[in-house]
Amino acid sequence: PDNVRVSYGTAGFRGNASGMEYVFFRMGMLAALRSKLKEAAIGVMVTASHNPEHDNGVKLIDPQGEMLAQSWESLATALANVTNDQLIEQLKQIIDSQKIPLSNTSFSFYCKRLQVSNEVVCNKTTFANASAFGATCHDHGLLTTPQLHYILACYNGGDIKVDEEHYYQNYASAFKALLNVVSLCKLNPVTSPVTVDCANGVGAAKLTKLAERIGANIIDIVVYNDGQSGKLNENCGADYVKVQQRAPAGLNMEPFHRYASFDGDADRLIYYTLDSDCNFILLDGDKIAALFATYIRDNLKKVNIEKNSVSASINLRLGIIQTAYANGNSTNFLINQQNIEIACTPTGVKYLHEKALTFDIGVYFEANGHGTVSFSLFYLKRLQKGESAFDPNKSAEERFAAKKLKLFLDIINQTVGDAMCDLLAVEAILQDKNWSVKEWYRIYTELPNRQAKVQVADRRIIETGDAERKVILPSMLQPAIDELVRKYPSGRSFVRPSGTEDVVRVYAEANTQENADDLAQQVSLAVYNIGG
Ligand SMILES: CC(=O)N[C@H]1[C@@H](OP(=O)(O)O)O[C@H](CO)[C@@H](O)[C@@H]1O
Ligand SMILES: [Mg+2]
Structure with missing residues (x-):
């Protein structure tokens, strides 16, 4: 339309669903071109994340499950904004400037979020890929954003049969294995239910499936806002709870019970509870990051990986990456009390992710609950050494710590922040530490x-x-x-x-x-x- 300019922003294109057809259509083309260039499948995720239901959006996913390379964001913006009669010319420019070998085959994975009103638009995306550029297109139906990242990365890694079930099996078994080790370390493992507000989005059905694979005797997940009645992201979900600093509408809370919220495409997670005076207590991305980083650091200390390393002089660098939205007291706590290195980047997960890769272990979270952990190959090698060095001289504590680090890594979706995996990681750590939500929120008090x-x-x-x-x-x-x-x-x-x-x-x-x-x-x- 005249006078409308869209841009590939922090998380792809977003806007009112009714006006976005041409954007979807063109992103289908761009995905096919990128696939030819990278000689790998590219993901197309249709979602407006935490935006209101009437919005929709689209983002491309690069071959290893990472976000679209920043150098292509401007190409996406240019392609989305030309008039129809300039479209062919614009495509030619992209093909020439990027030296795209048109004879390569291309392949795109595409998936959509629950409850978007424009199914037709989504099909056009598929159509554009398939017919205009000869791409083979695989429709994955409904998935959470992180599931598509995961499946795409596995597929491009050579596992061409990977599907949604594979995701559940992988993370359910990793979680069970970690809890197994954790409960071996203590007499009375604590289990209490966690109530999860799924923002009436795609996460509800997916979390239910994951919980089934794990088993209710191991984790008791109560799904709230499953989309049966409420509207997507309306008075609920991670963004609402974080920004409003209040519970999702209609949720009856009890003191010290664990509550969590996903956003609409299930890549954000936050926790919350009530204290004994019924004050609302938020445990956001900053607190999740602090929990993850201190858990990794404490176990690293126990396992003393350095002792087994080829060169003991090389230290493993653990860092936490935050944005300006991180609460000042979280930064103080991490630097001054925990002595953990902190880095700050602009808003947008792509910046945090990039920075995280400069550490051996990079824990990154936006305060809004979007984040994950990245582990370097160097760390993996050290870990394998630590694990394999099960000599009788090692204490049981040392061996357990090595095992836990390995299994913790397995329940993390390293491609992107994943609400389901992050939930499992939080639950596992709390169990291991014998912590209720109370001990967790008391690690530091947020500045208002x-x-x-x-x-x-x-x-x-x-x-x-x-x-x-x-x-x-x-x-x-x-x-x-x-x-x-x-x-x-x-x-x-x-x-x-x-x-x-x-x-x-x-x-x-x-x-x-x-x-x-x-x-x-x-x-x-x-x-x-x-x-x-
Ligand atoms: C304050 C805030 O939460 N901003 C969010 C929001 O970006 P804005 O650029 O602030 O609109 O959406 C992004 C995509 O989900 C997310 O990465 C970011 O953290
Ligand atoms: Mg999201």
């Missing part, structure tokens, strides 16, 4: 915080630097934010244009909720006035 959105004429006039922690343009804005922040104890605030919505996002934290709210409001006002 608030997120807000401001509508301006053109959000793109705001440019940021220093991993989005500072505004560069308009130049008046950062000094104004600095001045406001100074008024509040433990104050911190930053603003950035959203990559998925037409708004400027404002984040503020301070010593009290009232101050955090106040600061967010003052900064919002500054954005409104200075940002036009």
Whole structure:
């Protein structure tokens, strides 16, 4: 349409489903071209994640299950925005500039999220792949986003028979194996149910299947918001709970029970509970990251892998990657109390993932609950050595620690943040530590915080630097934010244009909720006035 410009943002294209047909159609073509170039299958995921039900979106997945290479995002944007009569020319430009061997065969995996209204559009994507470029297209029906990443990576890795069932078998058996080791280490393993709000999305059916494969005697998962009645992402789901800092509508909570929420395509996970005074307590991506990283670090210490390494002088680097949205107290806790290395990147999982790969063990999470762990080959080799060195001189504790590290790795979906795998990982760690949710949330107390959105004429006039922690343009804005922040104890605030919505996002934290709210409001006002 005239005057409409879309861009391949933080997580592909998103917008009102009714106006997006041409975007899907063209992304089908682009997937086929990329497949020819990479000589591997490419994934096409149809979802608008946590957006309202009337929205839809599409994102491409690269051969190893990673997000589309950043260099191709601009090609996607260019292809999506040309008029129909410029389309062929634009395709030719992409083919020439990327030197795409058109004679190569191509193959695309495609899958869609539950409850999107435009089935026809999805079929067009398939059609475009198949007929326009001779690609073979495999329709995987409904899957969560991380399931498609996983299946694609297995397929391109040579397992051409991989399917959804394979995913469940893989993670269910890894989880059972870890719990087996964990319960060998102690007398009374604790099991209590976890209630999971699936945002009325695709995760509900998939989590039910995974839980069945594991068995209710091992993990008791109660699925809430399974899509039977409620609307997708409406007053529920990970984003709602995180941003509103309240439970999904209609959920009757009990103190210290474990609750979790997925988002619509099940790549985000957050936990929450009530304390004894019925205050709402959120355990977000920051707390999950802290739990994972300290668990890995503590076991690494026990197993003392370095002792077995070829060169004891090489240290394993463990790092946590956060964004500016990470709570200030999580960063303090990790650096000052746990002595764990921290890195900060701009918002968007692709940036965190990239940074995580620079560590031997990179634990990355956005505060909103999207994240996973990446393990280097170097770490894997060290681990194998640690595991195989089961000599009688090693203590049982050392051997268990090595085993646990290996099995923990197996329940992580390394391709992308995966709500189901992350849930299993949290549950396993809590069991191992004999922790209830109470011990977990007490590892540090969050600084009160608030997120807000401001509508301006053109959000793109705001440019940021220093991993989005500072505004560069308009130049008046950062000094104004600095001045406001100074008024509040433990104050911190930053603003950035959203990559998925037409708004400027404002984040503020301070010593009290009232101050955090106040600061967010003052900064919002500054954005409104200075940002036009
Ligand atoms: C504050 C926030 O949660 N922002 C989210 C949101 O991006 P924005 O660019 O802020 O709209 O959606 C992204 C994709 O899901 C996610 O990566 C990111 O963390
Ligand atoms: Mg999502």
